Amino acid sequence: MAETSHWIQDMNERSLSDKSLDLGRPRGNNSQRPLVLFDVDGTLVNTGGMGSQALSLAFWELYEIEDALDGIRLHGKTDGAIIREIFRQHGVHWTTIARDEVLAVYLEHLRQEAKDSSLGSVCPGILPLLEELHGRDDCAIGLLTGNIERGAEVKLRAFGLWRYFSFGAYGSDRLKRSDLVEVAVLRAREMVGWDFVPGATFVVGDTPADIQAARNNDCFALAVATGGYTRGELQRCKPDWLFSDLGDLPKVLDVLGLPGSPREAGAGIGAREASKGRA
Ligand SMILES: [Mg+2]
Numbered sequence: 001m002a003e004t005s006h007w008i009q010d011m012n013e014r015s016l017s018d019k020s021l022d023l024g025r026p027r028g029n030n031s032q033r034p035l036v037l038f039d040v041d042g043t044l045v046n047t048g049g050m051g052s053q054a055l056s057l058a059f060w061e062l063y064e065i066e067d068a069l070d071g072i073r074l075h076g077k078t079d080g081a082i083i084r085e086i087f088r089q090h091g092v093h094w095t096t097i098a099r100d101e102v103l104a105v106y107l108e109h110l111r112q113e114a115k116d117s118s119l120g121s122v123c124p125g126i127l128p129l130l131e132e133l134h135g136r137d138d139c140a141i142g143l144l145t146g147n148i149e150r151g152a153e154v155k156l157r158a159f160g161l162w163r164y165f166s167f168g169a170y171g172s173d174r175l176k177r178s179d180l181v182e183v184a185v186l187r188a189r190e191m192v193g194w195d196f197v198p199g200a201t202f203v204v205g206d207t208p209a210d211i212q213a214a215r216n217n218d219c220f221a222l223a224v225a226t227g228g229y230t231r232g233e234l235q236r237c238k239p240d241w242l243f244s245d246l247g248d249l250p251k252v253l254d255v256l257g258l259p260g261s262p263r264e265a266g267a268g269i270g271a272r273e274a275s276k277g278r279a
Contacts, residue, residue, distance in 0.1 A: 146177055
């Protein structure tokens with residue numbers, strides 16, 4: 001029987017392979033408008049564990065595996081990679097059909113969990129930052145997340161952030177986070193119509209995997225310690241910039257190479273020191 005995956009697209013179905021990117025383009029090309037790609041968990045929102053709870057419930061419902069995520073570090077991984085790891089750890093035979101079944105049940109539970117978002121919160125400074133960047137015509141913002149697309153949508157809708165994003169690359173596109181950057185840049189080109197390049201692309205994330213994804217694609221890594229890693233842990237991965245949070249809007253705009261705007265005046269909420277990772 002031919003399998004049709006609703007949740008993770010077969011990589012061969014994608015039409016990205018015939019396009020090429022200037023992956024070796026020098027950094028900091030000011031002639032390029034910046035593309036800012038945001039991770040979701042720990043960067044835009046802390047969901048209060050709704051994702052891990054939903055996935056845990058899915059494995060219980062389908063396989064009667066209790067606490068399926070115990071011993072598995074989730075940070076920075078794609079949903080597909082996490083599920084594969086759980087299958088392996090519990091000796092369950094992995095197939096794409098089984099994976100998609102888990103993801104379907106996971107989404108059902110995630111939608112339930114998201115009805116009460118009171119345990120989670122939007123990360124500091126994110127709302128004014130997204131409001132600012134979304135309203136500008138000299139940059140573009142997108143998502144770069146290990147969540148499958150529908151999972152990202154559920155989580156971000158729960159916190160009122162989905163409306164800021166018109167494109168992204170998701171765990172439903174690739175198994176490895178590093179491979180998502182190319183997808184995001186191509187989608188940005190298609191959606192916005194500008195010639196974005198990795199050398200003017202900023203990957204904003206809270207884990208070493210986000211930093212590595214930026215590094216592997218010659219993008220800028222903007223790390224923020226609002227998720228599962230401390231400043232010290234992130235600093236050791238040598239991001240281009242490291243923030244405690246993204247509350248200092250003028251500083252973030254400066255890092256992105258964007259001139260300030262009148263909106264900044266009332267948006268300096270929770271400003272924190274930013275440090276240049278490669279000083
Ligand atoms: Mg994250």
